[in-house]
Amino acid sequence: MYRVLITGAGGGIGRSLRESLREIYPVLRVSHRVPLEAARSGEEVDRTELADMAAVERMVAGVDGIIHLGGISGENEWEAIVQSNIIGTYNLFEAARRAQVKRIIVATSNHAVGFYARDLRIDHRVVPRPDSRYGVSKAFAEALASLYADKHGIGFLCTRIGNFGPRPIDRRRLSIWISPRDYAQLVRIGLDHPDIRYEIVYGVSNNQRSWYDYSNAERLGYRPQDGSETFAEAVLAAEAGRAIDPIADRYQGGAFCAAEYSASSSPREVWVTALRAPLRAGGPALPCVPRRRSAARR
Ligand code: 15L
Numbered sequence: 207m208y209r210v211l212i213t214g215a216g217g218g219i220g221r222s223l224r225e226s227l228r229e230i231y232p233v234l235r236v237s238h239r240v241p242l243e244a245a246r247s248g249e250e251v252d253r254t255e256l257a258d259m260a261a262v263e264r265m266v267a268g269v270d271g272i273i274h275l276g277g278i279s280g281e282n283e284w285e286a287i288v289q290s291n292i293i294g295t296y297n298l299f300e301a302a303r304r305a306q307v308k309r310i311i312v313a314t315s316n317h318a319v320g321f322y323a324r325d326l327r328i329d330h331r332v333v334p335r336p337d338s339r340y341g342v343s344k345a346f347a348e349a350l351a352s353l354y355a356d357k358h359g360i361g362f363l364c365t366r367i368g369n370f371g372p373r374p375i376d377r378r379r380l381s382i383w384i385s386p387r388d389y390a391q392l393v394r395i396g397l398d399h400p401d402i403r404y405e406i407v408y409g410v411s412n413n414q415r416s417w418y419d420y421s422n423a424e425r426l427g428y429r430p431q432d433g434s435e436t437f438a439e440a441v442l443a444a445e446a447g448r449a450i451d452p453i454a455d456r457y458q459g460g461a462f463c464a465a466e467y468s469a470s471s472s473p474r475e476v477w478v479t480a481l482r483a484p485l486r487a488g489g490p491a492l493p494c495v496p497r498r499r500s501a502a503r504r
Pocket residue numbers: 279280314315316317367368369370379
């Protein structure tokens with residue numbers, strides 16, 4: 207990889223990757239919709255609105271690989287999600303196809319699968335269960351990536367990021383946290399691995415309380431250095447006595463699931479079906495298993 211583009215480079219993950227990937231690839235092009243800090247040596251700074259196709263085409267010119275972090279990173283009005291995450295992601299992948307980009311790392315999210323219950327451990331093969339309009343846009347990005355991988359041969363690593371930060375900030379994040387250095391490792395695998403066509407991996411550190419089976423990332427060489435358990439005692443003490451929300455506390459997406467919840471009953475328990483229907487005969491059996499049972503097997 208000679209020139210690597212980071213979209214959404216002004217956000218938390220983007221700023222972190224701008225530092226950790228500096229001087230790893232000869233040229234890092236960093237882009238955001240608002241102005242970024244000036245370019246240092248080995249950097250090119252760009253300002254692009256992802257909904258503007260002509261601008262996106264200029265942004266990807268001459269690029270070999272893309273880390274796509276751009277767009278809205280939480281729940282929002284549908285119109286805003288459509289502009290940034292649906293049209294913006296389409297424009298990026300289509301411009302990348304025209305520019306013959308080889309690899310794209312997609313920042314998808316745990317919210318694409320947020321309506322799985324917390325007593326399950328899910329892997330990369332479960333069907334999407336978005337918990338928000340934002341989660342739907344991430345499931346869309348994964349599906350669009352699949353199309354551009356199969357039909358146009360771009361290599362995609364879709365990283366379903368849990369929660370990125372220097373430390374897990376609450377009980378829920380103990381199960382989904384990823385440290386900056388572990389995410390940087392995953393991104394480098396996505397850019398440098400010689401044989402990636404289309405993969406979904408969970409972007410999580412080695413968390414003992416994980417709801418995610420990240421074995422697909424391990425298969426590609428991922429060896430996380432961090433784990434949330436180091437922080438567990440302090441995190442749980444800070445939360446002692448907190449009121450329980452029946453939806454937010456039952457489902458992996460947390461408050462994203464509870465927001466605007468208007469059903470008079472609980473979400474469907476489709477995991478039972480998944481247990482009965484292994485995806486591939488003879489292959490690793492279950493895309494989704496009760497977490498305690500999975501832990502006991504290890
Ligand atoms: C995400 O996908 C968001 O981008 C981030 O802001 C957090 O809300 C994170 O998920 C999370 O679930 O903690």
